Amino acid sequence: MELRHLRSFVYVAETLSFSIAATRCCVTQSAISQHIKALEDELRCKLLIRTSHSIMLTESGEALLPRAKEILKQTDDCKEQINALNNCLVGELRIGVGSFIAPYIRMAALIFMERYPNVRINAEFAKAANLNHLLRSHSIDLAFTLNSAYKNEGIKSEPCIPFRIYAMMRDTHPLARLERVSYEDLLRHNVIMPDVGERVFNTFQQYLRYDLMKLNVKCIVSDPNEDLAIVEETHCVTFMPKLYLKSHPTLTVRPIVGLEHDLMSNAHWMKDVPMKRSAQLFLDIVRNEAIPYIKTLEEAMR
Incomplete structure (x- = not known):
């Protein structure tokens, strides 16, 4: 039993008009007639009595109508729920x-x-x-x-x-007086290293021709905001995107020589x-x- 056949039957039964049913289903009147016939053939009974002046439901048609409407309602509810899920509403x-x-x-x-x-x-x-x-x-x-x-x-x-990585430090840090920070500059200061994991560290290292393992790392911190909280309390340097300044206005950033491009x-x-x-x-x-x-x-x- 096809849903389009049931839908055609319901529209004809409710409107008692093949032409209106055809308009609602966006098909021709002959298609509506074919749908009704296919449904009658499947159910092996007459559903409608059609004359030149009127359309009437048979006893079988009267029995089918509420069940057909319930089937179509459940189908529409199912489609609405799945569409809601697929369209990220729930x-x-x-x-x-x-x-x-x-x-x-x-x-x-x-x-x-x-x-x-x-x-x-x-x-x-x-x-x-x-x-x-x-x-x-x-x-x-x-x-x-x-x-x-x-x-x-x-x-x-x-x-x-x-994104771009910068050297980040307090406004009063000596490196804050420079326009750009070099690898040699960083070697002269204590560093708080973000704990980004071995994979990311190896990826990050590929962008630089300098050995980051030679930096004077005093602490490795996994949480970026805790990292920056330590920098706010010390004269250490760390490495972060500039956007983190939004939550830490006492800090400033400087471009790193050799890393002035987007990652x-x-x-x-x-x-x-x-x-x-x-x-x-x-x-x-x-x-x-x-x-x-x-x-x-x-x-x-x-």
């Missing part, structure tokens, strides 16, 4: 966020939550290796990290968020399952709204 979006790019994801999350209030975001902040593990176990739907996934992990990676983070998701509609919408917000907005903010910062 459900849960699980994302993983690595170091450095959290402010970008925070901005995208604010936009997303306002636009899709019935979707709950579950955000996991962790190192890249941990996020890759969560992806492979399908514990998260989408991850944002600096590293690229290994080929044997079954993870799809695409470039996503461009690129990646978005990751598993290849063996379709990407959630909510994940795609979140990714679109990151690329099309959060990144341009944050670039404008960064340009206004000292």
